Every structure is written in C-alpha cells, then in structure tokens.
Amino acid sequence: MRILCIVLTLGMAPWSYAQLIGSRGIVNSASYVAPGLPAGSIARGSMFAIFGVGLGPASSPPLTAFPLSTTLGGVSISVTQGATTVNAVPLYVSASQVNAIMPSNAPLGKVSVSVTFNNVKGPPSPATVVNASFGAYAVNAAGFGPSLVYNFIPGAATPLNLPNVAATPNQYAVLYGTGLGPVAYADNVAPTGGDLPTKTEVFVGGLAATVTYHGRNACCAGLDQINFQIPANAPLGCWVPVQVRTESVTVSNTTTMAISADGSPCKESGNALAAPFLAGKKLGVIAALNTPVTEDVGLAAAATVTSDSMMITFQQESASPLPPFNPYFSLPPAGTCTAYTPQGDMFDGDPFPLSGTTGRFLDAGSSLAVAGSLGNRTVKRATGNVRNFQPLGYTYDGSLVPSSLFLKPGSFSLTGSGGADVGAISASFTFPTPLTWSNRGQAIRITRSQGLTVSYLGVPAGQTVVIFGGGVDLPSNATGEFVCVAPAGSSSFTVPATALANVPATRSNLLQSKGVVYVGALPLASPAAFTATGLDTGAIYAGAFIGKTVIFQ
Amino acid sequence: MRLRHRALILAFLALTWGINLNGFGGKQYDPPPLPDDMPFPDDPPDLFTDPFDPINDLPDPFDIPFPPEDPMDNLPDAIAMPFPPDLDDPLDEPSLLPDPFDEIPDVPDLPLPSLPESLLEPQAASSSPTFQLPDPMPYPMRLPFHPAYSGVSAPKTVRTCNAATANTLVIAEPRRNTVAFMATCPYSALQRVSVGNYPVSVRVTPDGQFAWAANVDSASISIVSIASKTVVGTIALPQFNGYPAEPNGVVFTPDGATAYVTNHDANPGSVIYAIDVASRSVLKTIPTDGYPASAAITPDGSTLWVANRADSTITIIDTLTNTVVTKVSADVPTGIAFNPTGTRAYVAEAELGNTIGYLRVFDVSSLATIARIQVGGLPHVVKVTPSGHYVFVTNVASNSISEINAITNTLIRTIPVPGQHPLGIAFVR
Known part of the structure; x- marks a missing residue:
C-alpha cells in the first residue's frame, strides 16, 4: 500500500484537473486592471480575457465572418448568475488564454464564468459584470505605457502616436479600447457606428479633452473607439497620461501619449533619463533614498519608521519598433500624474510590471561600495528586476535595536570595480536636506473623489518634487498607485481624482489594506552624473521621501 | 514607417x-456619422x-x-518534493491515526497565566478602528521599498494592551459542553455558556456579533450572542448519506453571508454544509473526501479549501456556486491558512509517526507546491500573521509551535509550549 500510495501521489500530484481558470484570471483584455480595483470589473459588451490551463486548443482557429459563433475551436464560455446563463462570444482561444465578448445582456454583479472545451465544462470562476468600464489598449499589451492612439491628420493617414511621432495640442486623436458599454444589437454581428449612451470623458495630462466620438469601431465587435481633441494647454512630454472615465465614476487604466508643441519628437526637459532611455542607450542608474514614514493606520499609537535604501541598475533597452516604457524612468511631465493598477502588493516587494528591461542588464560588477560620514555600505547589483531597493539601514520609534540609518545630508562616494560590460566606477553625490511636507498631519482620510493636496517647503535647489503613493487591497492582491511630478517652483500640488480613482478603498479591517502617500524630491532634471567605460549615461538620484500611512475612502 | x-x-x-485578418472578408467600413466639419479619421x-x-x-x-505571478511560468515540479521516508498509507489503518479531538486536554482553570507571546485568538472583533500590532514586530509592518525579511530573530517587544480595544477570547470546551469567554487585557475569565454536546470548535462571525459552536455529539451548531453571552439559536444539521452530522469546524465568507461547516466523518458521510447565515438554513451539502479536518476561505472569499486528512486531499470549492472546482494532494492535511493576499495556502500535514510533520506551501493560482517545511509532530492549526510574513503552526504531538518565515519559507524557530497538545492559536491585540 505504501508503494501504491507513492505511485498515486507521483502520478497525480497535483491532483489531476483538466481545466482551471487561474485565480483572479478574468480581466478586461485591454487594461488587465486587477479584479478588486474599481476598474477591475468586466463591462457588458466588452472584450475580456480568461487566463488558466486547459482552456482550449493549441492554436486559435481564424474568425472568418460575421455573425460570430458562440463556439470557437471547441470552446464556449458561459456566464451564469443564479438561474440566468448567457454565452460569451469567443474571439481567441488557446490552452492558456481565451478572449471573448461579455454579452451586452450579461447579468450585472457577481457572475460565474465557465469554459467548456470539447464538451467538457470546467469549474467556475468568479467575475463582476458592470455596465461600463473602459480599458485602453497599450501598444506593449501590458495595460499601461504608450497608448494605442493615433494622431489624426485631416486628409492624410493617421500615424500611431510614438515618441518621435508626437501629437500636438488641439490636434484630434483616436484611442482604442474596450468597455464603453453594451450595444442594443447582437454582440456577434458587425458593429454599428454611433455614440454609445455611456457618458465618456477623456483626460489628457489631467485636463478634460473634447470627445467627438465614443462608440464601437465598426470593424470589430467589442472594439471601442474614442475620438478626442487634445486640450490646447495640454502638457508636453513623452509620457503624458491619458485616462478615460465612464459614467462619471469609473476611470480606466492610465496609458500615455507623446505631445510636442509642433509635432516634433517629444522632449522631457525635466527628466534627464528620458532621452537616453528612449534612444536605447546604456544606462547606469543609482538611487539613494531616505524614507521616514509616519505610520498611524492600524496601530494603537503612531510610530515613525525610517529606512535608507539604495538601488543600482545598469541596463540597455532593446531596439524595437515599440517605444520602451519603464515606470521608474517613464515619469509623467511636470504638473501631471500617472497611475498603475497591477496585481500584487507593490508595497511588499512584488515585482512591478515592466520595471525590468526589454533588452539586457549590463554587468557592472556584483556590487558597489558606498561611503559616507556614518560609515560604509555595500549595495548589490540587481540581476533581474530594476526595483531592487536594498536596505542600508533603518530605525523606528521604540526600537530596542540601535538605529542603523546611513543616508544623512552630506557627501557620499561610490566605487565599484566594474564588470564585463561596464568599467570601474568612481562617483560622488550629495545627499540633500529633506523638504518638509507641511500638511502631512492632515493627511489622514483621503477622499479619492476630491483629490489630494499636499504642501511642501524647503525643496532642495535643483530638485523636483515627486508625490507618489497608493493602496493595496490584500484580499484581492491588487495595488493602485499614482505617481505625480510637481511643477518647478511650486509649493503645493493637488493629485487629481482621476489619479486616485483606482486606489482601492481602505477596508474596515485595516489590516486588510495598505495606504500610503510619499512626498519627496529628486534631481530629475540634473542628477549627479558619473562615467564609466561602457556606459552612455550614468545618473545618481539622491533624496528623501516623507511618508504617511493614510486611509483611502 | x-x-x-x-x-x-x-x-x-x-x-x-x-482574428485572421487575411481571411476576414471584404466588410465595407462605414464611419460613424458626424457633422461634416468635425474631423474624423x-x-x-x-x-x-x-x-x-x-x-x-x-x-x-x-x-x-x-498575472505578475504567471501560473504557467516555471511551475515547480511538485513531485520533486522530498517524499517522507516513513509514510504509512493512511488508508491502511485509519484507526491508528490519532484523532486530536479524542483527547482534548482540559482548559486550565481560569484565569490563565500570562503567555509569553500573542497566541490567543481575537474571536470578538472590536469596533475600534485602531489597534496594536498583533504580532511581535521585528520590522515595521509597512516599510517602503520593502526589503526582503531575512528571518533574523525579532528583538523582544513587550505587549502593552489597551483594555478598551483588546480582544475577547472565545474557547470551545468540549468536555464541559460550553464555550468560555476570556478577556485578554488582562487575562481573566468572563463567562461560560452552555451549548450543545461536545463543541470542538467555535468561530465568531465577521461582524463580531455571534459565536458559532460546532457540537460534534449534537449534530448541531449553537449560535451564541457575544453581547448577551446566551445561546440565541441552534441549527440542526441533517444526516448525509445516512451518516449523522459530526460538525467539527465553521468558517464564514468575509461578507458573513455564508457559513461552511465541515462534517468530520468518513466517506461517504464526509460533507460540507453551506449555510445561509441570515436564515440559518442549510443551502447545500457539498460532498468531500474523508474526515475533513478543517476548512479555510481565501481572503477574497472566492474559494473554500477543505483539508480531508483521511484521503490526503484538499477539496477546493467555488463559494459563488458552492461547487467543487478541483482537488489537490496533501499528506494527511489538517490545518489550512492563507496569506493576506490569498496567493499562498499553508497546509499542515500530520505525518503518522507523530515526531515530525510538515507545512506545505501552495501557490493558490497554479495549485503547485512551492515549499514543504518540516515542523513538529502532528501539526494541527496554522495561522498567518496579518503582515503575511510569518506563519505559526501548532504541533500537537511535540507540544510546540513552529514559526516559519513566509518570505523564505524556512523554519525560524520552534517554541515549546507550557502544557500539552497545543491545538488552537490566534493573535490578540
């Protein structure tokens, strides 16, 4: 029996299942916004994606003509709520992914989605259906980054918006996505043009754009098209955030577009890394951050947690027709905010999507030595994810362990022996005196629909104020983050409601949520430079970020 | 270009x-109607x-x-996990499997001596929005740019409780046929409430209003009001396949709408009762494998995992439809707990030799085993700290508690417990 038991275990471990939809594996096919976030539901009439195993055939049969069938490649999808079942319209099927149209008459609220493949019905998986929830396509298919948006030129072709094919203020543009709401006709026939009833707003750099069309693109069932005019005073830059809000409530994922004054390639004068990053140069980036965070949510008494951390990365983007995008380098232009909605807990070390490289990491040696007035530290090179902030020291109120903080205002030196791609490094930087977040004490409950205003003073000379933060909903394993760059010379900045819209609301059980806001400054326009053989650009960013845990409501 | x-x-x-655009067909494109002077592509x-x-x-x-944790990428080979060398087939002599419920020790006379660590269950949720960090705080809970916790031993902290917000502990006392209420700041006995026969488990509803006690020998659930400390309802559980109900555990969906009661019996009597909390009526009976030892619901409430110790399986149930999604293997599973994000399931595996047990770590999305950590003998109950960074397991046969680093999936330490057969574990503020 022991042998039999072993054989059974080996042969069946994990327990055999023919088909399984992955946990939280049903998402808008354009935005991929995590279920559980405000924009994470599936709109009637929209295209959605199901991820899992054993869902369909090895390759998807072609779609040849309208009307589309409710079965494709032996795959059908049922959407059930109580006694009501409707069939989704499959568009693409494979073993690990199925894309389909949620019927316009799908029941609203919680539903169970099941995939049947070759007459075998798989187990159900939950999803939430809403009337409208727009997801914008990004050219990298990641749900954020450069948007699938075209620059409209009267009487000429409409080029895809790219960093070197920028749009201009007042120009019209065409955005593609899915989730503007149901249609009055069947979802499996050729769509009819015309504005859909769903109220649709477009924001470019936080400014409301004039929408001239919002409805189906007549070519493709489930595909929505929005025509809009870029505001006359739209900010200029390579990653101007674009958001779509439906029914005055639900804000889409944030994608970006390039805007310049005259249609020339975009520029980011306030971001020294933008040009070399877009050009695929060999970059060396070092960030030294001091972060005192006042934590008073979920605690009987407030405590300040201060940590020093440093990140080093040497990388080069690959040559690709698609514009590179990295949340850590592709910052929004001054005066604007972008947002991200990834699955995972971004405040607990989960890797941030696209924060690596499309090309390769450069070997600059295994570590760097950092020396300051309080001693020395060794920082290890990231071999994978760029986001590898290593702790240099920390302390917190009431700690019985002596403070090990390291980054205090003053001079620091960096040395490294180099590696196969990058030569020896010898650099220095000055850690500035932190700014003061003057209204931090008022940042307790943040009403997302009203925006968030932060005030600050004592911004170090030559530095740019950056405000970022967000929340995590632990039960749904989803993060909503915002990143804002304040205008030069400002003493306050308001994070708009559209940037906060997809931050998950803090739960009544505070331990099931995280919420934090940081205000700090970095030398974005003019970081400390360093050189090394094999590098095109070396930049050191040193600054402090003052943090505060908050409740988002 | x-x-x-x-x-x-x-x-x-x-x-x-x-779509195969080459074979799509010649559909005429008609642009949406717009005023002539409006630019349109x-x-x-x-x-x-x-x-x-x-x-x-x-x-x-x-x-x-x-998703970021793509279940299809680099699935660990579950069958490569080291196989315990002395596995006895639990199907051979099920009667040899020690039943933790056969010899539940007496609850010490109240009041209890103070405990060195926070190991008591906050059964009654407080309405206060703030509360003390529940677990020893080796690192702040919310470090920005969070570095990996290396599992270094925590500096000792002294628990300072706030009586206004401290938890009330509710303990099932099977031999007394009661549930006991105990204050935790300071520790002191409050009251005992008579329930059904041999209540082996008690669980407080998510709203903190009621405690549901599972009465093994009464085939019933006793519902106790937390406020009045009185029994306000009883749910009689029906037989299943001719087997009388022997409820041994209750779990609630996070919204408190549905309760799931495990029926500790052999197949085909082993079943899960899905109960509508508002009406206190059985919605559905869901068959499961033999002797379900415990159950746990994912933090988002979407699935219920049931540990079937006799058949070495875990049944995974969709809570929206109350249907079985699938089953996975585990070696004599007893306790189950999820991390706060529901991405990891921790399953105690009680090896029959009584000297060692294991904690199996599942990736919830792929259902693959990603780690298997040796713990003490007869691990029973699993608890994950609110930060998700630590996992505690009671080892009934070893009289100890294992503390696991959930970042590295390694054992940090084994904590001896004063007394015998630790079963329950929880955190208090």
Missing part, C-alpha cells in the same frame, strides 16, 4: 482579437493592404508574464 507601424498595431489587435487603418506576420512582427504579448 507609417504603414509599418500601422501593420504592427493591427498585428497587435489580431493577437488580442485572434474617415480613412481608418486599412485592414487588408498590409500583409503582416503576427508571429514575427511583434513581441508576443503573451510573453509578458500575467
């Missing part, structure tokens, strides 16, 4: 759509003029891991 990019974007759409991308290769012209978007 312009046509090339257009083709690339069309190829992208094709990948998203799955009346010459949209022509679908049929630019042949493209969706395979080679674009990076495959499916190469981008999604």
Whole structure:
C-alpha cells in the first residue's frame, strides 16, 4: 500500500484537473486592471480575457465572418448568475488564454464564468459584470505605457502616436479600447457606428479633452473607439497620461501619449533619463533614498519608521519598433500624474510590471561600495528586476535595536570595480536636506473623489518634487498607485481624482489594506552624473521621501 | 514607417482579437456619422493592404508574464518534493491515526497565566478602528521599498494592551459542553455558556456579533450572542448519506453571508454544509473526501479549501456556486491558512509517526507546491500573521509551535509550549 500510495501521489500530484481558470484570471483584455480595483470589473459588451490551463486548443482557429459563433475551436464560455446563463462570444482561444465578448445582456454583479472545451465544462470562476468600464489598449499589451492612439491628420493617414511621432495640442486623436458599454444589437454581428449612451470623458495630462466620438469601431465587435481633441494647454512630454472615465465614476487604466508643441519628437526637459532611455542607450542608474514614514493606520499609537535604501541598475533597452516604457524612468511631465493598477502588493516587494528591461542588464560588477560620514555600505547589483531597493539601514520609534540609518545630508562616494560590460566606477553625490511636507498631519482620510493636496517647503535647489503613493487591497492582491511630478517652483500640488480613482478603498479591517502617500524630491532634471567605460549615461538620484500611512475612502 | 507601424498595431489587435485578418472578408467600413466639419479619421487603418506576420512582427504579448505571478511560468515540479521516508498509507489503518479531538486536554482553570507571546485568538472583533500590532514586530509592518525579511530573530517587544480595544477570547470546551469567554487585557475569565454536546470548535462571525459552536455529539451548531453571552439559536444539521452530522469546524465568507461547516466523518458521510447565515438554513451539502479536518476561505472569499486528512486531499470549492472546482494532494492535511493576499495556502500535514510533520506551501493560482517545511509532530492549526510574513503552526504531538518565515519559507524557530497538545492559536491585540 505504501508503494501504491507513492505511485498515486507521483502520478497525480497535483491532483489531476483538466481545466482551471487561474485565480483572479478574468480581466478586461485591454487594461488587465486587477479584479478588486474599481476598474477591475468586466463591462457588458466588452472584450475580456480568461487566463488558466486547459482552456482550449493549441492554436486559435481564424474568425472568418460575421455573425460570430458562440463556439470557437471547441470552446464556449458561459456566464451564469443564479438561474440566468448567457454565452460569451469567443474571439481567441488557446490552452492558456481565451478572449471573448461579455454579452451586452450579461447579468450585472457577481457572475460565474465557465469554459467548456470539447464538451467538457470546467469549474467556475468568479467575475463582476458592470455596465461600463473602459480599458485602453497599450501598444506593449501590458495595460499601461504608450497608448494605442493615433494622431489624426485631416486628409492624410493617421500615424500611431510614438515618441518621435508626437501629437500636438488641439490636434484630434483616436484611442482604442474596450468597455464603453453594451450595444442594443447582437454582440456577434458587425458593429454599428454611433455614440454609445455611456457618458465618456477623456483626460489628457489631467485636463478634460473634447470627445467627438465614443462608440464601437465598426470593424470589430467589442472594439471601442474614442475620438478626442487634445486640450490646447495640454502638457508636453513623452509620457503624458491619458485616462478615460465612464459614467462619471469609473476611470480606466492610465496609458500615455507623446505631445510636442509642433509635432516634433517629444522632449522631457525635466527628466534627464528620458532621452537616453528612449534612444536605447546604456544606462547606469543609482538611487539613494531616505524614507521616514509616519505610520498611524492600524496601530494603537503612531510610530515613525525610517529606512535608507539604495538601488543600482545598469541596463540597455532593446531596439524595437515599440517605444520602451519603464515606470521608474517613464515619469509623467511636470504638473501631471500617472497611475498603475497591477496585481500584487507593490508595497511588499512584488515585482512591478515592466520595471525590468526589454533588452539586457549590463554587468557592472556584483556590487558597489558606498561611503559616507556614518560609515560604509555595500549595495548589490540587481540581476533581474530594476526595483531592487536594498536596505542600508533603518530605525523606528521604540526600537530596542540601535538605529542603523546611513543616508544623512552630506557627501557620499561610490566605487565599484566594474564588470564585463561596464568599467570601474568612481562617483560622488550629495545627499540633500529633506523638504518638509507641511500638511502631512492632515493627511489622514483621503477622499479619492476630491483629490489630494499636499504642501511642501524647503525643496532642495535643483530638485523636483515627486508625490507618489497608493493602496493595496490584500484580499484581492491588487495595488493602485499614482505617481505625480510637481511643477518647478511650486509649493503645493493637488493629485487629481482621476489619479486616485483606482486606489482601492481602505477596508474596515485595516489590516486588510495598505495606504500610503510619499512626498519627496529628486534631481530629475540634473542628477549627479558619473562615467564609466561602457556606459552612455550614468545618473545618481539622491533624496528623501516623507511618508504617511493614510486611509483611502 | 507609417504603414509599418500601422501593420504592427493591427498585428497587435489580431493577437488580442485572434482574428485572421487575411481571411476576414471584404466588410465595407462605414464611419460613424458626424457633422461634416468635425474631423474624423474617415480613412481608418486599412485592414487588408498590409500583409503582416503576427508571429514575427511583434513581441508576443503573451510573453509578458500575467498575472505578475504567471501560473504557467516555471511551475515547480511538485513531485520533486522530498517524499517522507516513513509514510504509512493512511488508508491502511485509519484507526491508528490519532484523532486530536479524542483527547482534548482540559482548559486550565481560569484565569490563565500570562503567555509569553500573542497566541490567543481575537474571536470578538472590536469596533475600534485602531489597534496594536498583533504580532511581535521585528520590522515595521509597512516599510517602503520593502526589503526582503531575512528571518533574523525579532528583538523582544513587550505587549502593552489597551483594555478598551483588546480582544475577547472565545474557547470551545468540549468536555464541559460550553464555550468560555476570556478577556485578554488582562487575562481573566468572563463567562461560560452552555451549548450543545461536545463543541470542538467555535468561530465568531465577521461582524463580531455571534459565536458559532460546532457540537460534534449534537449534530448541531449553537449560535451564541457575544453581547448577551446566551445561546440565541441552534441549527440542526441533517444526516448525509445516512451518516449523522459530526460538525467539527465553521468558517464564514468575509461578507458573513455564508457559513461552511465541515462534517468530520468518513466517506461517504464526509460533507460540507453551506449555510445561509441570515436564515440559518442549510443551502447545500457539498460532498468531500474523508474526515475533513478543517476548512479555510481565501481572503477574497472566492474559494473554500477543505483539508480531508483521511484521503490526503484538499477539496477546493467555488463559494459563488458552492461547487467543487478541483482537488489537490496533501499528506494527511489538517490545518489550512492563507496569506493576506490569498496567493499562498499553508497546509499542515500530520505525518503518522507523530515526531515530525510538515507545512506545505501552495501557490493558490497554479495549485503547485512551492515549499514543504518540516515542523513538529502532528501539526494541527496554522495561522498567518496579518503582515503575511510569518506563519505559526501548532504541533500537537511535540507540544510546540513552529514559526516559519513566509518570505523564505524556512523554519525560524520552534517554541515549546507550557502544557500539552497545543491545538488552537490566534493573535490578540
């Protein structure tokens, strides 16, 4: 029996299942916004994606003509709520992914989605259906980054918006996505043009754009098209955030577009890394951050947690027709905010999507030595994810362990022996005196629909104020983050409601949520430079970020 | 360049759509009607003029891991896990499997001596919005740019409780046929409430209003009001396949709408009762494998995991439809707990030799085993700290508690417990 038991275990471990939809594996096919976030539901009439195993055939049969069938490649999808079942319209099927149209008459609220493949019905998986929830396509298919948006030129072709094919203020543009709401006709026939009833707003750099069309693109069932005019005073830059809000409530994922004054390639004068990053140069980036965070949510008494951390990365983007995008380098232009909605807990070390490289990491040696007035530290090179902030020291109120903080205002030196791609490094930087977040004490409950205003003073000379933060909903394993760059010379900045819209609301059980806001400054326009053989650009960013845990409501 | 990019974007759409544009057909495109003076892309991308290769012209978007923990990438080989050398087939002599419920020790006379660590269950949720960190705080809970916790031993902290917000502990006392209420700041006995016969488990509703006690020998659930400390209802559980109900555990969906009661019996009597909390009526009976030892619900409430110790399986149930999704293997599973994000399931595996047990770590999305950590003998109850960084397991046969680093999936320490057979574990503020 022991042998039999072993054989059974080996042969069946994990327990055999023919088909399984992955946990939280049903998402808008354009935005991929995590279920559980405000924009994470599936709109009637929209295209959605199901991820899992054993869902369909090895390759998807072609779609040849309208009307589309409710079965494709032996795959059908049922959407059930109580006694009501409707069939989704499959568009693409494979073993690990199925894309389909949620019927316009799908029941609203919680539903169970099941995939049947070759007459075998798989187990159900939950999803939430809403009337409208727009997801914008990004050219990298990641749900954020450069948007699938075209620059409209009267009487000429409409080029895809790219960093070197920028749009201009007042120009019209065409955005593609899915989730503007149901249609009055069947979802499996050729769509009819015309504005859909769903109220649709477009924001470019936080400014409301004039929408001239919002409805189906007549070519493709489930595909929505929005025509809009870029505001006359739209900010200029390579990653101007674009958001779509439906029914005055639900804000889409944030994608970006390039805007310049005259249609020339975009520029980011306030971001020294933008040009070399877009050009695929060999970059060396070092960030030294001091972060005192006042934590008073979920605690009987407030405590300040201060940590020093440093990140080093040497990388080069690959040559690709698609514009590179990295949340850590592709910052929004001054005066604007972008947002991200990834699955995972971004405040607990989960890797941030696209924060690596499309090309390769450069070997600059295994570590760097950092020396300051309080001693020395060794920082290890990231071999994978760029986001590898290593702790240099920390302390917190009431700690019985002596403070090990390291980054205090003053001079620091960096040395490294180099590696196969990058030569020896010898650099220095000055850690500035932190700014003061003057209204931090008022940042307790943040009403997302009203925006968030932060005030600050004592911004170090030559530095740019950056405000970022967000929340995590632990039960749904989803993060909503915002990143804002304040205008030069400002003493306050308001994070708009559209940037906060997809931050998950803090739960009544505070331990099931995280919420934090940081205000700090970095030398974005003019970081400390360093050189090394094999590098095109070396930049050191040193600054402090003052943090505060908050409740988002 | 312009046509090339257009083709690339069309190829992208094709990948998203799955449409073979070359064979699509000559559908006439009619632009949406607009006023003549409004600019409109009346010459949209022509679908049929630019042949493209969706395979080679674009990076495959499916190469981008999604979700971030793509269940299809680098699945660990579950069968490569070291197999315990002295596994006895639990099907051979099920009667030899020690039943933790056969010899539940007496609850010490109240009040209890103070405990060194926070190991008591906050059964009654407080309405206060703030409360003390429940677990020893080796590192702040919310470090920014969170570095990996290395599992270094925590500096000792002294618990300072606030009587106004401290938890009330509710303990099942099977030999007394009661549930006991105990204050935890300071520790002191409050009251005992008589319930059904041999209550082996008690659970407080998510709203903190009631405690549901599972009475093994009464085939019933006693519902106790937390406020009045009185029994306000009883749910009689029906037989299943001729087997009388022997409820041994209750779990609630996070919204408190549904309760799931495990029936500790052999197959085909082993069943899960899905109960509507508001009406206190049985919604559905869900068959499961033999002797379900415990159950746990994912933090988002979407699935229920049931540990069937006799058949070495875990039944996974969709809570929206109350249907079985699938089953996975585990060696004599007893306790189950999830991390706060519901991405990891921790399952105690009680080896029959009584000297060692294991904690199996599942990836909830792929259902693959990603770690198996040796703990003490007869591990029974599993608890994960609210930060998700630590896991505690009671070892009934070893009289100890194992503390596991959930970041590295390694054992930090084994804590001896004063007394015998630790069963329950929880955190208090």
